[in-house]
Amino acid sequence: GESVGLHLPTLSVQEGDNSIINCAYSNSASDYFIWYKQESGKGPQFIIDIRSNMDKRQGQRVTVLLNKTVKHLSLQIAATQPGDSAVYFCAETPGTASKLTFGTGTRLQVTL
Amino acid sequence: DTEVTQTPKHLVMGMTNKKSLKCEQHMGHRAMYWYKQKAKKPPELMFVYSYEKLSINESVPSRFSPECPNSSLLNLHLHALQPEDSALYLCASSHPTGSQYFGPGTRLLVL
Numbered sequence: 001g002e003s004v005g006l007h008l009p010t011l012s013v014q015e016g017d018n019s020i021i022n023c024a025y026s027n028s029a030s031d032y033f034i035w036y037k038q039e040s041g042k043g044p045q046f047i048i049d050i051r052s053n054m055d056k057r058q059g060q061r062v063t064v065l066l067n068k069t070v071k072h073l074s075l076q077i078a079a080t081q082p083g084d085s086a087v088y089f090c091a092e093t094p095g096t097a098s099k100l101t102f103g104t105g106t107r108l109q110v111t112l
Numbered sequence: 113d114t115e116v117t118q119t120p121k122h123l124v125m126g127m128t129n130k131k132s133l134k135c136e137q138h139m140g141h142r143a144m145y146w147y148k149q150k151a152k153k154p155p156e157l158m159f160v161y162s163y164e165k166l167s168i169n170e171s172v173p174s175r176f177s178p179e180c181p182n183s184s185l186l187n188l189h190l191h192a193l194q195p196e197d198s199a200l201y202l203c204a205s206s207h208p209t210g211s212q213y214f215g216p217g218t219r220l221l222v223l
Contacts, residue, residue, distance in 0.1 A: 008152055034211045043118075043202050043214040044155065089154055095209045097143035097162040099170070102154030 008087060010107040019077040023090030023103045026071065030092035033066055034100070035075045039086045047075070047088075051095075077108075085110045115139075116215035118203050124221045127193060133218045135186040135203030144186040145204040145212060146178055155202055155214075161186060162208060193222045 013019045025033065031052050036044035050057045050064045050073075057064050063076040073090050090103040116137045125131050135144065143162045147155035160168035161180040175197075177189040186203055198221050204212040 031209075032211055036214070041219070043116075043200075043217045046211060046213050049211040091154075093212070095211075097160055097167060097206065097208050099157045099160070099168065100145075100155070100204075100212055105152075105154055 008105050008107045010109060012109045012111060013080050014111050015080060015082060017080055019075075019080045019084070019108060021075045021077075021088050021090075021106045021108065023073040023075075023106075024071055025073060025090065025092045025101075025103070027092055027094075027101065028068075028071070029094055030101075031095040032093050033064070033073050034091045034093070035062075035064060035073075036089045036091060037084075037086045038089060038105075044089060080108075080110050082110045082112065084108060116203055116205055116213055118201075118215040118218050120218055121216065122219050122221075124223065125190065125193065126223055127195075129193075130189070130191045132190065133188040133201055133203075133220075135188075135205075135215055136184055137203075137205040137213075137215075138184055139205060139213070140183075141205035141207055141213075142183060143206045143208050143212075144180060145206075146176075146186070146188050147202040147204060147214075149200040149202055149217070159188075190220075193220075195222050198222045 034049040035047040038044045048059045065074045091100040146158040149155040159178045179187040200217045202217045203215045206212040
């Protein structure tokens with residue numbers, strides 16, 4: 001769960017396309033998996049979460065998929081908009097007032 | 113209401129100053145957190161309070177002193193900080209079992 005380096009992976013998508021952001025996690029004991037969106041100069045904004053007993057959860061324009069077999073989490077954003085441009089972090093936690101372990105983050109750039 | 117508020121938004125302080133960061137939530141959450149975030153990196157946990165008691169201290173230097181006066185408020189007292197402590201300080205809250213919601217952060221610059 002430690003971040004490495006200063007260079008964020010970047011995903012560029014055209015406005016209106018679907019975006020898929022991927023994340024690998026390490027702790028099999030994690031119970032909650034969360035996606036956050038962070039815009040420049042702001043705090044992380046909760047997008048959607050999923051518990052370990054689920055493999056898919058949908059929100060408004062977003063879907064989170066959880067594959068516990070390969071410890072993989074993904075965030076799908078439908079019809080990506082310019083306002084979706086931000087850094088996206090996945091995070092995992094045992095869920096009991098405990099530490100969030102963050103992924104390194106992915107920068108999403110939406111082109112017109 | 114999923115809002116966590118933090119004051120001040122920006123803070124500049126010298127290495128001999130004493131200042132405090134404040135955080136407030138009215139979601140009925142009984143767990144509150146302080147994180148530190150450096151540029152282009154994920155947030156790093158500093159402290160966790162659960163039911164107003166300190167439950168996790170991630171080996172944070174004593175120049176950072178947290179305080180939880182009640183279930184809605186969380187403070188971080190700062191004293192004799194170093195320039196490398198300059199960062200975005202984030203407060204978060206959650207139910208004892210559940211996802212954490214973050215405030216907008218306080219951007220701290222130590223001169």
